[in-house]
Amino acid sequence: MxxxxxxxxxxxxxxxxxxxxxxxxxxxxxxxxxxxxxxxxxxxxxxxxxxxxxxxxxxxxxxxxxxxxxxxxxxxxxxxxxxxxxxxxxxxxxxxxxxxxxxxxxxxxxxxxxxxxxxxxxxxxxxxxxxxxxxxxxxxxxxxxxxxxxxxxxxxxxxxxxxxxxxxxxxxxxxxxxxxxxxxxxxxxxxxxxxxxxxxxxAKAAKGGRMRAVLDPELAGVFAHEAVGHASEGDLIREGNSVLAGKIGESIGSPLLTIVDDPSLPYFGFEPVDAEGVAVGRTELIRGGRVNAYMHSRQTLAAVGNGFAGHARAEPGEPPLVRMSNTFIEEGDASYDEIIAECRNGVLLQGSRGGQVDPGRGVFQFNAEYGYIIENGEIGTMVRDVSLSGDILGTLHAITLLGNDREMHEGYCGKGGQSVPVSDGSPHVLLEDAVVGGNGTD
Amino acid sequence: MCSLKMRWWVAMELIDAILRAGASKADEVEVYISEGESISAEMKRDRIENAGGSKGFGIGIRVIVGGRIGVSSTANPNDWEVCLAAALASARLAHPQEWGGLPCPAPLPDAPQINDATLRLDAATPRSICREMLAGAAEHDAAVTGGSASLARGKVTIANTSGLLYEQERTSTGCSLECIHERSTGFEFDASPFMDLNPHRVGEQAAFFAEHGAGAGEIATGDYDLVLSPVALSQFLGYVLEPALSGRNVHAGRSWLAGKIGETCIGEEISVFDDPSRRGLGSTRFDAEGVPARKITFFDHGVLAHYAYDLRTAYRYGQESTGSAVRDGPGGAPAIGVHTMVIDGPRDTVDDDRAVYVNDIVGAHTANPLTGDFSVELSNATWIEDGEFDEPVRSAMFAGNVFDLLGAVAAIGREERIVGSAILPALRLNKQHLIGK
Known part of the structure; x- marks a missing residue:
């Protein structure tokens, strides 16, 4: 034909x-x-x-x-x-x-x-x-x-x-x-x-507002996924629907920060080969705080450049889309105790009830399973129903410390009506200035 | 031009074979066959990037042996014997429960308007829907980032060893468009059982919200009157209210509404129903187990009146099925759901007095399904007054509780729209807490 x-x-x-x-x-x-x-x-x-x-x-x-x-x-x-x-x-x-x-x-x-x-x-x-x-x-x-x-x-x-x-x-x-x-x-x-x-x-209902926040490895992994991962997908870049479009080489976060997607690692998002037959490997989305590369399919690589194919994935019975696989923030060298001490006053957020992002607007939201008030560098009262939202381009600059204790957590990611297995991970991270949501009043 | 013609699989012989083979090994057997075809077009930016045609088929088999319920499904009609064996194996593992039998044939309600017999799955139609959306979007200063249009036709057949055999066909159409202007995004969609979409309006609204939101200002933390759009409302209802109404969750101790029948749980003027007779995408004459569908009153003027039951949960807890079984796609096992959620009460204008209009929310799935507590990010929020959109709000978190929210309804909008399987109005809410930036 x-x-x-x-x-x-x-x-x-x-x-x-x-x-x-x-x-x-x-x-x-x-x-x-x-x-x-x-x-x-x-x-x-x-x-x-x-x-x-x-x-x-x-x-x-x-x-x-x-x-x-x-x-x-x-x-x-x-x-x-x-x-x-x-x-x-x-x-x-x-x-x-x-x-x-x-x-x-x-x-x-x-x-x-x-x-x-x-x-x-x-x-x-x-x-x-x-x-x-x-x-x-x-x-x-x-x-x-x-x-x-x-x-x-x-x-x-x-x-x-x-x-x-x-x-x-x-x-x-x-x-x-x-x-x-x-x-x-x-x-x-x-x-x-x-x-x-x-x-x-x-636990008390969390009181919303701006504050320092420590994210545990599970929640910081969701943060990497929602705040950076989706906005680095080549199809969204091509459609003009990501705040990271045209930002290759620009500094958007702390020089400590490197964020990676790698389908070749044996975590839950593993793919032996991508859905277009392209070999899989490590893509550093953010390196040293700068936008480094996008994730691509063969089509979006041809249209956009600046990145690597091998990121096409598909739910059975669905066409391939550019997707994340195993997404994580690389470790820093701070210990957990140093991070809590450095936070002094703020909130420690643990576990994830999921998140969502509008990559074109650059706004993300995600919810912790629970948290603890940090007072004078010590873990205090437990809080519930606490969420975090922010601006992709602002929040990454607020990361001031990265732990040395990365863990990966598994889940499913939805996009375009398709759900695929993924893992997200990170060490503990300290955010200098976070918008925390909760319906507590006192 | 390409056209996928409908060729319904002749399923009767297959159904007979499964029922006969199953009846020799189980007390009861149920077969649920789902067939569907669709055609779609997807835009990337303002051009159609791909056109899709799909055919789906699934057989779900359920067997009951001594009160033990087994399920399996397959996409392959030739594999039905493997599927039946898997269903029987599944029954051996399940714990036995009180079971009063699969439904016998019964009079069904009149067919709701869910099937457009004239709908043709012709690729030219999604293309023209896309063109109309683009024409609508051109009315505002915004770039199109993507969109889609689709037409679908499906048929389910359910049969069991009590002699029940029902068939039902349905159609659906849908379109959506996404736009961006600077760093402001807009999204709109339309969906219907019939070919009566308004693509021009979809395009116009998506572009409007993108353009309108650019240069938006911040909002201070505080309490505000809100207008929740039907889309934003549907998210709260879907993630929190529906699971709380499920009889299974109620009896398992996983619902805030457990033990509250007869109590006023939400606003005293608000009634909430499942009305499967409405012209909606989930409406039906019978549920996914063959029980006749009927209108269920969940809340009558704020008072909790009924929970939703399927057969399994009803038999176990000495209740009656409310015809609330639904299935998740071809081959899905039946579970408790809502066919067509509707909300009613005194209708009024919701947007005369100044309020923050919430077009959509980000992160509703992170709400606490047990307690109803949530904190979500607003999407396309804007001040509204005298029915006119005023200055936009760039971002804010909305923190609260879904049940409290339904107790703070000041007015129910006059217009309704189809959102997923629900048909919903906008709601005006008094004094809701927003966290500004």
């Missing part, structure tokens, strides 16, 4: 296994199956994209390509693709214990022991959920690039609800991984969720 400049087919089959235990009752446990393919054809201008179930990889695909090409006829954008000389698939890290080799009965028992550990006095509800997906990916494109791999992802969450005199609070712990079954010897996470819920019953 003359007008086809490029095509690719990404076919994902797999199984999804879940266990849901609610207050000691196995509500639901089982396995479902999916099978989805996306056929992308680059016509004279833009893309035609077909999404279908039960694709037959052995059948000729001329008819599908022709149909996608017909769709492409309504496009008017001038899409070009960069060369992608870096090809190759990393080995999927070997699982410590293959989740597929453990029976659903045993997984249910293990999850039940974690859920049971959350039943402390004062806890009125406990719920634990296990989720596992085993994904078999095949990719082929018109240049003959072809690969396949299988990746298992699994993990669990446990939630405890504490209640007293009509007040309710909850604690949540979770852990997800690509490195094999992670359900054994995790009862302490159930207990921790319960202890958080119980402690929150005595």
């Amino acid at each position: 003359d007008n086809v400049r490029y095509y690719d087919i990404r076919h994902v089959r797999g199984s999804a296994t879940h266990v849901d235990i609610d207050n000691g009752v196995v509500e639901s446990a089982g396995t479902s199956f999916y099978d989805q393919a996306v056929v992308r054809v680059l016509g004279p201008q833009g893309w035609g994209i077909l999404t279908l179930e039960n694709f037959d990889p052995d059948a000729p695909c001329d008819r599908l390509i022709a149909r996608a090409l017909e769709l492409a006829a309504i496009t008017g954008d001038e899409v070009e693709l960069s060369d992608a000389p870096q090809r190759g698939v990393l080995p999927v890290p070997k699982a410590s214990e293959d989740p597929a080799g453990v029976s659903l009965e045993e997984k249910t028992e293990l999850l039940s022991s974690i859920e049971g550990a959350a039943k402390l006095t004062g806890i009125v509800n406990t719920r634990a959920r296990y989720a596992e997906s085993i994904e078999e990916v095949r990719f082929v494109d018109s240049s003959g690039c072809e690969y396949s791999y299988t990746i298992p992802r699994c993990g669990f969450s446990v939630v405890a609800v504490a209640s007293r005199n009509g007040e309710m609070q909850m604690g949540r712990e979770s852990s997800y991984t690509i490195q094999g079954l992670n359900l054994r010897h995790k009862q302490e996470m159930g207990e921790k969720a319960a202890q958080t819920a119980l402690a929150l019953l005595d």
Whole structure:
């Protein structure tokens, strides 16, 4: 077909296994199956994209390509693709214990022991959920690039609800991984969720305002993801929808600050190869406080430059988008005690209930699970329902200390209706001037 | 021009086969088949970058064996035996519960207006919707960063071993546009079961908010009267109120509304319903388990009247299903949800007296679903007075509690719009706390 400049087919089959235990009752446990393919054809201008179930990889695909090409006829954008000389698939890290080799009965028992550990006095509800997906990916494109791999992802969450005199609070712990079954010897996470819920019953509502804030590794990781990661995505840069567009080389934060996205690391956002068959690797988004590089697909690299392809990811049955994978703030050299002492008066924010950003406006918001008032360099009263918002271009200058204790935390990131597994991480960081939200009054 | 023709899969033989094979091994079997097709166009800046066509298919199988409920699903009709085996295995693991049987055939309410039989999935239509949005956006000084238009058609079939067999078709259309002017962004969308979108207005509003927000001033920390747009309201309702109304969360001790039936929980003039007879995207004649859909009064003039139940939760706690089962896409298992959330009370103008109009909020999903406490960032906030937008507010955090907020409603707007599966008005709220910069 003359007008086809490029095509690719990404076919994902797999199984999804879940266990849901609610207050000691196995509500639901089982396995479902999916099978989805996306056929992308680059016509004279833009893309035609077909999404279908039960694709037959052995059948000729001329008819599908022709149909996608017909769709492409309504496009008017001038899409070009960069060369992608870096090809190759990393080995999927070997699982410590293959989740597929453990029976659903045993997984249910293990999850039940974690859920049971959350039943402390004062806890009125406990719920634990296990989720596992085993994904078999095949990719082929018109240049003959072809690969396949299988990746298992699994993990669990446990939630405890504490209640007293009509007040309710909850604690949540979770852990997800690509490195094999992670359900054994995790009862302490159930207990921790319960202890958080119980402690929150005595916490005060946070009082909002401007103050110094210390973010724990989990929340600072969400900060890196929301405040910098999304605004460094090549598609948003191309569309003029990011405050970081045109800022390569500019200083936007403390010289201490380096922020990286790296899908090749064996955390939850790991990809052995990107969704366009491009090799994955480390991209330093911010280096020494300066905007250093953007994350790209082949299309956005050709349009924007200043960065690297290999960041295209796709939910099964969806076309690839420029996405983060494992995003983190590099360590500094301060100890945790130094950071708390240096903060003197402010708030320590811990854990994450998620966040959101408007990258064009440069405004982000995210919420901690709880926090502590810091008074005279000492940890004080616990506070609840505390959030943080700010300006991407202002807040990064406010980072004045970076800890030496980086940790990664796992989650899912939504964009364009697609959800992909990611990890975020950071050491403890000190923000000199943060806008903290809460509905406390005194 | 490309046109994807509808070819509904002939599912009856498949359903029969699954029900017959399942009935030999389980007390009861339910099959839920979901089929859909869509066509879409997506703009990057002001040009269509891609056009998409999709076909979806899913079979969900549920079996009940001695009060143990098992589920599985598959996208592949040829794999139904594997799927049935997985559902039976799933039932062996689940704890048994009180179970009174899958529903028998029953009279259904009249079909709501959810299906546009004339809708054609022709790629020329999303293209012309995009053009109309661009024409609307040209009325203001703002650059388009992206947008999309889509048309979809779907059909569900549900059958069980109690002889129930229902089918329902629905259509949906939608479009959205994003604009930017300097560092101010604007977003607007429209959605409907029918081909009656107003793309020109979508484009005009997105560009208006982008242009209007540029050069906005700050606001001091304090208490303000607010007007919450239907979009901002839907976020609070979706992330906090809906889960709090779920019978499962109520009985599990995960809802602030537990034990409060008969109490005044929100504003005394406010009533909240699930009304699946309305012309909405989630409206339906029967729920995802085949129970006839009906109007449920959650709050009657502020008084909590009902929770939402599916069969499983109703049987377990000695209640009646409210026909509130929904499924999350093809192959999803049934769970408690709301088909078409509506809110009612004395209608008035909401924007005569000076107030801060909140077009949208950032971070509603970080609200505390148990207590309703939230602190979110405002998006496209602007002063409003005498129905006219006045100077814009650059940024502010809004901190409060969703249940308190529904107790502070001063007026309910006269106009409503479809937001997701809800149909909502704007609300005027007295004295809400904003944290300025």
